[in-house]
Each structure stands twice: as C-alpha cells, then as structure tokens.
Amino acid sequence: MHNMSNLADTPQSNLFAARHGHPKLLLPRSEPFYETALGATYLGDSQELLGKLPDSSVNLVFTSPPYALHFKKEYGNVSKADYVEWFLGFAREIKRVLTDDGSFVLNIAGSYNPKEPTRSLYHFKLLIALVEEVGFHLAQECFWYNPAKMPVPAEWVTVRRIRIKESVEYVWWFSKTPFPKANNRKVLRPYSADMLRLAKKGVKTTVRPSGHTITSSFDKVANGGSIPANVIEDAIAADMLVSGNNAANDQYTKRCKEAGIKIHPARFPAVLPEFFIKLLTDEGDIVVDPFAGSNTTGAVAEQNSRRWIGMELVEEYLRASQFRFGD
Numbered sequence: 001m002h003n004m005s006n007l008a009d010t011p012q013s014n015l016f017a018a019r020h021g022h023p024k025l026l027l028p029r030s031e032p033f034y035e036t037a038l039g040a041t042y043l044g045d046s047q048e049l050l051g052k053l054p055d056s057s058v059n060l061v062f063t064s065p066p067y068a069l070h071f072k073k074e075y076g077n078v079s080k081a082d083y084v085e086w087f088l089g090f091a092r093e094i095k096r097v098l099t100d101d102g103s104f105v106l107n108i109a110g111s112y113n114p115k116e117p118t119r120s121l122y123h124f125k126l127l128i129a130l131v132e133e134v135g136f137h138l139a140q141e142c143f144w145y146n147p148a149k150m151p152v153p154a155e156w157v158t159v160r161r162i163r164i165k166e167s168v169e170y171v172w173w174f175s176k177t178p179f180p181k182a183n184n185r186k187v188l189r190p191y192s193a194d195m196l197r198l199a200k201k202g203v204k205t206t207v208r209p210s211g212h213t214i215t216s217s218f219d220k221v222a223n224g225g226s227i228p229a230n231v232i233e234d235a236i237a238a239d240m241l242v243s244g245n246n247a248a249n250d251q252y253t254k255r256c257k258e259a260g261i262k263i264h265p266a267r268f269p270a271v272l273p274e275f276f277i278k279l280l281t282d283e284g285d286i287v288v289d290p291f292a293g294s295n296t297t298g299a300v301a302e303q304n305s306r307r308w309i310g311m312e313l314v315e316e317y318l319r320a321s322q323f324r325f326g327d
Contacts, residue, residue, distance in 0.1 A: 023286055023307045027052050033318050036325055039298050039308035041318055046290035046311035050093035058097045058309075059181070059285035062273045062297050064107035064266070065090070080111070080122040084129050090290060091134045097288070101181040103280045104136065107144060107268060109169040117156040117163050127172060136174035139182075144169045144272055173276070186278045188225025252294060255323035264294040264317050273297045277304055295321035 024032050024040040030052060032040035042049050065087065094104050111120050130136045149167050156163040256263045273296060277287060283305040289297035292310030294317060301308035302325070312318045 023309050038302050041310040047090050049311045053097045056099045058288050059102050060281050060287045061094045061104045063289045063291045065291045083122050084126050098176045100177050103180045104174040105276045106172045137178050139173045139175045142171040144171050182280050191226050252323045256320050261320045267294050270300050273300045293317050299324035
C-alpha cells in the first residue's frame with residue numbers, strides 16, 4: 001500500500017492522486033483555502049494554479065468566467081478587445097490537464113456594443129479561437145435559458161423599446177479529442193404525457209415529410225426515460241437548460257445574509273453544472289472550476305460523489321462559498 005506522505009512531492013504522487021486520492025494531492029505545494037471530504041478550494045490566480053496540475057489529470061472543467069461586458073462589474077470582467085487573448089492562456093492549461101476523454105464546458109453570455117443597439121461578436125471569436133488556435137473540439141453548443149435575466153441594456157429595452165429582453169446564455173461543450181466520455185442515459189427525463197399516450201396507442205412505420213423514418217419501435221418506453229431535448233421545464237436539457245439564478249432563500253444566500261458577507265453577484269443555478277457533471281463524468285472523477293466564485297460547481301460535484309477543485313481570486317467569495325457545505 002502506498003504511503004501518501006512519502007509521495008507528497010513526486011510526479012508519481014500526483015498521478016496516484018489523480019486516480020485515487022484526495023484532489024488536494026494534485027497541488028502538493030499549494031495550501032487549500034478550505035477542503036471537504038471530496039474537494040478543495042484554492043485562493044489565487046487560476047492560470048498559475050492550473051499550471052501546477054499534472055497533465056491529463058482532470059475529467060471535466062466546468063466554469064463560467066467573468067463575461068466581457070461594455071460596463072465594469074465588481075467581479076472583474078475583462079474588456080471585449082482583450083478578452084480572447086486573456087482567456088486563451090487559461091484555455092491552453094485547461095486542455096493540457098484534461099484527460100483524453102475529458103471535457104471543458106464553458107458558460108458565457110453575449111453583450112451589446114457600447115453606445116449602440118448592436119451585438120458584440122467577442123464570444124464567437126473566442127469560440128473559433130478555442131477550436132482553431134487551442135485545438136479543442138466543439139462537441140455541442142448548448143444554451144441556458146434564464147427567465148430571471150434583467151431587461152438590459154435599459155436604454156434599448158425598457159426606455160427606447162427597440163430591443164427585446166435577453167434570456168439565454170451559451171454553454172459550449174468542448175472536448176480534448178473527438179470522442180469524450182459521455183452518457184446521455186445519466187440525464188434521461190421522464191417520458192412526456194404524449195409519449196406515454198403513444199406507447200399505449202402504438203405507432204405505425206412511416207416516413208415524415210422531413211425524410212425521417214418513424215419505426216414501430218418509436219413508441220417503446222423501456223429505456224427508462226427520454227433523451228433530453230432543446231427546451232424542457234424542470235431545469236435541465238441537453239441543448240437548452242431552463243432555470244433562473246435568482247434564488248433568494250437557498251442555504252448559501254441565507255447564510256451570507258446572516259453573516260453579513262457579500263453575495264456573489266453572478267451565480268448560476270446548481271442544475272447547470274449538475275447536468276454536465278452527470279452527463280460527462282463518473283463517480284470519483286475530478287471536476288475543476290477555475291473561476292469558482294460561490295463554488296456552485298464544487299458543491300454539486302460533492303453531492304454527486306465527484307472529486308473537485310475550485311479556484312478563485314477573490315477571498316470574500318471563497319469565504320462565503322463555504323456555506324454551500326453546511327456547517
């Protein structure tokens with residue numbers, strides 16, 4: 001049996017930790033800000049921290065970095081002109097640390113150009129750079145539908161009334177190779193009432209106007225659920241994720257208010273990382289969020305028996321994120 005204390009500063013120990021041990025062993029020379037049974041958070045520059053992780057040691061990177069908006073946010077967004085070059089430094093490290101069957105899931109929103117009602121292309125430029133310059137494969141483009149989004153920019157949406165309210169953000173699923181680990185059986189939805197009706201009634205083999213063939217097995221409901229579709233109620237789908245992020249009464253928010261600690265201003269709902277953690281990883285795999293913020297990703301990973309590492313530059317956010325793990 002390996003003695004982990006004797007392996008603490010060797011490449012072999014990092015490899016062993018990647019496969020078996022607590023994820024803090026992947027960063028033996030860095031002190032966790034806090035740790036749990038399955039994970040650890042680190043205060044510091046995530047590009048530097050990513051650089052300390054061993055090659056091919058992470059199964060999933062799920063993150064939502066600061067967006068490139070034309071107005072400054074308190075959590076440190078980067079200008080659109082500099083955004084692509086800024087993010088590619090992180091992206092190259094992310095690709096290096098992923099296993100060959102690993103995935104990188106990026107939540108990012110678009111924005112308006114300053115002083116005019118036209119849309120920026122910064123996020124599309126980033127998408128192309130991640131594929132063509134860094135070498136990621138775009139496994140699938142997905143969307144998060146957030147009905148709680150504010151009607152901004154107010155000048156165009158609520159004052160002049162010449163634009164409509166935005167309610168979606170992009171969630172791009174990248175992979176290191178064309179065939180990442182994934183299993184949509186882990187995210188099946190309950191069959192709809194219409195599907196159950198068809199199963200009871202039965203269908204005949206036919207060809208739809210689109211050219212798709214409907215076979216007599218179409219109505220079978222023996223697979224345990226339906227493959228997630230574009231838009232569903234109840235929070236999750238493969239292509240479009242439906243959920244708000246304005247929870248005012250969850251444990252994290254309540255504890256922050258009680259402690260007088262500032263609530264992170266750009267949280268995403270737990271269903272967002274949960275869907276991809278279930279789809280793309282197995283129990284015991286390692287999930288990393290380089291822009292952890294309030295550490296929703298780490299908390300969801302822990303709840304689903306995945307090991308995890310969170311990285312964050314702002315100490316106040318990490319301090320508050322501990323509330324996601326109870327007492």
